[in-house]
Amino acid sequence: MLGELGQLALCFALGLSLVMAVAGLLGARADAPNSGLNSELARSIASASTMGMMVFVVLAFGALLMGFVTSDFSIAAVANNSHTLKPMIYKITGVWGNHEGSMLLWVLVLSLYAGAVAAMGRGGARLTSAALGVQGLLAAAFILFILFTSNPFLRLDPAPFEGAGLNPLLQDPGLAIHPPMLYAGYVGLSASFSYAAAALMVGEAGWARAARPFMLIAWIALTCGIALGSWWAYYELGWGGFWFWDPVENASLMPWLIATALLHSALATEKSGAFRTWTLLLAIGGFSLSLIGTFLVRSGVLSSVHAFASDPTRGFFIMVLILCAIGGALALFAWRAPTLQGGASFDTVSRESALLLNNVFLVGACAAVFVGTLYPLGLDAMTGQKISVGPPYYALTFAPIFLALLLLVPFGPKLGWRRGDLKASFHALMPALGLAGVAAVAVLAIASPRTLTGMMAFAVAGWVIGASILDIIKRKGARASAFAAALAHAGLGVTLMGVAGTTLWRSEALDVVGPGETMTVGPYTLRFDGVTQVQGPNFQATQAQLALMDGGRVVTVLRPEKRVYPAEGQETADTAIRTTGLRDLYLALGDDRGNGRWTIRAYVSPLAPFIWLGALVMAAGGFLSLWGRLRVKLGAPSPAVQPAE
């Protein structure tokens, strides 16, 4: 029953999304008193069908969720990805731990954004209507994709007695919330995309303001989603790394870079009308990269061209869909953008120029990731030549471009709109330059080895954070947006310190130890106290005990594990991490070497927590900006005219 209900709800949602598309686009036309069609009515229909579509997608998702919660193995997706013994939370997250369910989650997020646009979208009625029309088209296309190639409600007859289980690597709290978070970001960019397409259709300039809350939400979600994924890789994969330049990771980084550029460019468009067409192009580009990311991850094209061929319908369908969406939007852009009134005037030295420069570097950095991810696929497809594009490539392309951007970041907030004063800004930034010097000297004094890269990274971090601190203390009573920018920029500096610390000064030890023996890593001494067997709900763990020693005293006991999941027939490593906030002691249990001796891998990663702390600070900046917006919208007096607090 459940499966059929879900299927039915999805079909209704498809119908309503088509209504949305037609009504929304009709409603975008100017009101003409004598025309046969009533634009006003069309807008009401678009709005109502959006809400209806959202409700039916929620119902469909709910049906699949119930299937997973009640372990209804007559539904193929449940049987293939769930198990009765799994803890409830992983039954729930199993919904999106597979292709079909994750596509349904994708559509769910799209429908929620569409509902939010319909309910709360600011901007003119025609703009909102056109945006809903575009969202309707996207929803219809993706629901069709689900129904025809990735139906999560397919039945199994007879139903198996037990499910195949969920990949143990995915049975983890971090990864449980990672996909919804990332999708909230990926798909959230669809709102900016739809608004941009709508603005091109109706020629409304106010779209950037209307779309900004959605841009911010998407950006915050992307920031958190990427950070969560990286954190998960760090503690779960057991190599102590946090970013592998894996194509799947890159697929999420590209939209983030463009979304960041969009946030900055849209600010200029909103404040002074500058870069109108460019901002539109970024909004289209950001979501296009999300779509390409979805395609890369979902089609299987990434690991090999052959995996792609194993399910040609799916890959082909989604490729056509994406080409239509991106091509359509770009065609609309090419056709309509020249008609837009362009160009506010501003000085060469101004906030506008700074924002534009920010975009130049972000687009360059994104190009490095884009080429690095796709070039090997293209080369292999065309010439059969296989190459690897690993971390050294990004260290030579992405890293210098991004570091150059960070060097310029402090100037942005200091320069005035339309006309800035470079000299005065530089003077105001002197304390930040001082902090940069202190950071570099600190590296020279404390770090070992004393690398030039490390000194540069810390100087840049000090420079960015120092400038942010200046912004915060010198602008008492300023708008929330100024603080938001300062926070977000400071977060970049914090993350940079974490990245530099972990990459440059990590110490590691790899020892085979028997009971009672000790090993040292960095400043720590660990005593191995043997292993015990621990029974989990759906796994059997071999747990090692390692006592962290301080002289003869035991400070704490760390317990890295290896888990065997019998249902899935897989093994995972569970690392033990002890953090002081300034550095992580990271332990992973290796092989059984016989006679009670085990291989232990230990890392000491200085400043590792800063990587994710920085992302949190960035996200906090995003939240603050969003809060400032919503407060203004909810009718509070404009902060600009409020007295200083």
Place this chain on the structure above:
Amino acid sequence: MIRTLFFLLLLAASVPAVAAPVADTFANPITETRARALQRQLRCLVCQGESIDESGATLAADLRHLVRQQIADGKNDQQIKDYLVARYGVFILMQPPLQPDTYLLWLAPFVVLFGAGGIAFWVIRRARPTGPETL
């Protein structure tokens, strides 16, 4: 799906093993550092973007052994890389070589960067309040 499964199987297979050979460590710390650095530049051919330094796959262990053997034989890094490239192709190098079919790969980010910079320069000049084209 197949791709994911393949990846996960590899991951699962790689978990029990360890990062670097235990019995195969150079006593001289400088040589050891050099070996580790070299290992990080070589790709584990059957893994998902891992170097042979971090991978636990059997092939990675064999390759590590090979690298260390060659270091012990007195070969320099370039000779070892050349040997491996001759045997496995450039796919084994984490850093793609600069050759005609990778010019675009290496240049594209900077072409985009400078292209965008050029456009920005043009836009900024055009937007100057004193410029003839404004207003």
